[in-house]
Amino acid sequence: xxxxxxxxxxxxxxxxxxxxxxxxxxxxxxxxxxxxxxxxxxxxxxxxxxxxxxxxxxxxxxxxxxxxxxxxxxxxxxxxxxxxxxxxxxxxxxxxxxxxxxxxxxxxxxxxxxxxxxxxxxxxxxxxxxxxxxxxxxxxxxxxxxxxxxxxxxxxxxxxxxxxxxxxxxxxxxxxxxxxxxxxxxxxxxxxxxxxxxx
Amino acid sequence: xxxxxxxxxxxxxxxxxxxxxxxxxxxxxxxxxxxxxxxxxxxxxxxxxxxxxxxxxxxxxxxxxxxxxxxxxxxxxxxxxxxxxxxxxxxxxxxxxxxxxxxxxxxxxxxxxxxxxxxxxxxxxxxxxxxxxxxxxxxxxxxxxxxxxxxxxxxxxxxxxxxxxxxxxxxxxxxxxxxxxxxxxxxxxxxxxxxxxxx
DNA sequence: TCCATGTGCGAACGCCTGTTCGCCTATGGG
DNA sequence: CCCATAGGCGAACAGGCGTTCGCACATGGA
Numbered sequence: 524x525x526x527x528x529x530x531x532x533x534x535x536x537x538x539x540x541x542x543x544x545x546x547x548x549x550x551x552x553x554x555x556x557x558x559x560x561x562x563x564x565x566x567x568x569x570x571x572x573x574x575x576x577x578x579x580x581x582x583x584x585x586x587x588x589x590x591x592x593x594x595x596x597x598x599x600x601x602x603x604x605x606x607x608x609x610x611x612x613x614x615x616x617x618x619x620x621x622x623x624x625x626x627x628x629x630x631x632x633x634x635x636x637x638x639x640x641x642x643x644x645x646x647x648x649x650x651x652x653x654x655x656x657x658x659x660x661x662x663x664x665x666x667x668x669x670x671x672x673x674x675x676x677x678x679x680x681x682x683x684x685x686x687x688x689x690x691x692x693x694x695x696x697x698x699x700x701x702x703x704x705x706x707x708x709x710x711x712x713x714x715x716x717x718x719x720x721x722x
Numbered sequence: 723x724x725x726x727x728x729x730x731x732x733x734x735x736x737x738x739x740x741x742x743x744x745x746x747x748x749x750x751x752x753x754x755x756x757x758x759x760x761x762x763x764x765x766x767x768x769x770x771x772x773x774x775x776x777x778x779x780x781x782x783x784x785x786x787x788x789x790x791x792x793x794x795x796x797x798x799x800x801x802x803x804x805x806x807x808x809x810x811x812x813x814x815x816x817x818x819x820x821x822x823x824x825x826x827x828x829x830x831x832x833x834x835x836x837x838x839x840x841x842x843x844x845x846x847x848x849x850x851x852x853x854x855x856x857x858x859x860x861x862x863x864x865x866x867x868x869x870x871x872x873x874x875x876x877x878x879x880x881x882x883x884x885x886x887x888x889x890x891x892x893x894x895x896x897x898x899x900x901x902x903x904x905x906x907x908x909x910x911x912x913x914x915x916x917x918x919x920x921x
Numbered sequence: 922t923c924c925a926t927g928t929g930c931g932a933a934c935g936c937c938t939g940t941t942c943g944c945c946t947a948t949g950g951g
Numbered sequence: 952c953c954c955a956t957a958g959g960c961g962a963a964c965a966g967g968c969g970t971t972c973g974c975a976c977a978t979g980g981a
Contacts, residue, residue, distance in 0.1 A: 724927075724928095726927080726928075727927095756928085756929065756930085757929085757930065757931080758930045758931060760929080760931080760932095761928065761929050764928070764929080765927095765928080768927085780937085782937065
């Protein structure tokens, strides 16, 4: 994406945030200081083609910046990529300064109880390979997805539960191991105070 | 709001969720099974007047269902109503099936640690006088606001911490005591993963 | 009985808005 | 030099869209 294209995106984004509806072609032209609607259409066509923008043909103010519903992944099936459609159990809509390298994971089990993350909570995962000693993250170990504290010591890598009922998991040289990402937020619903959109 | 008006709101709401932009007057007419755009405008005028809907005059598809910024209350000052402006430290924007009898409270202290609610978490409070034995709620006791589990026994009312370092608090007959509301959701940000709008 | 309120009809007006067409300029490989 | 790519101009078209006007018909309280 060129600098010019980024400027258009920023304008559209801000307009939608400020007004709650998307700008018209002419409003974009005015805001960006070009005089022809054709120039704007040109730009929108390219932005849409690159996937930065979503439009619905011939419909007024139907511009969308695609990025609001963050998927909530439930029990992760073995053998498929984590973010596979099959694992999506719903969506949580977020105000969007968040990238598409994020998803929510519904916590299964009590192994992180003492870090105040309970069975059924939703944790926001930022997908990344960079994780530091002591950070909580999501990992894939021999096909199983798990939420643990990451510890890297002279004895090797350990995935630490936060619950005395569970044992630390050493990551062996020949284990299939992958850092899925780090935990950025925890959301817990109590007594039906909160909905996720159905998948 | 009449039943008919609720149906219109539901339609508009769903349309926006599904399409990302608001319906036109004619689309509403079609969707609601009325044949005149004037009827729809009539309805929209009333919905707007009652505050259920926001519009921008003469602008296509500018319908908004006011998405509410729920205030986040920080340290509650003594002597002022809980929801007083002075206590607001920011806002969290929620998709709106939530009433204005809700607010977020930023948790101060570790007294609910064993219920997985930590210092600095944001809890969504539904303001109500109705609370059941065993529910977590926010209370005002002799001017202090506190988050505890509510217990009602033959020995009286107790506010129970979830942390062995804190003692149960009996509510005496002459205490100034008020149930502020019940906890509906817990949100925790880790490592800057999440922003609240400034107040 | 009278009147306010909620809901509806159909037609017409006029601005709003996305699209199209043809043409132009600058930049940077090959 | 040729050409692809990014960006832009101005005019015109056709359908989208909110608004207005005048009228109609129930319901329910005064």
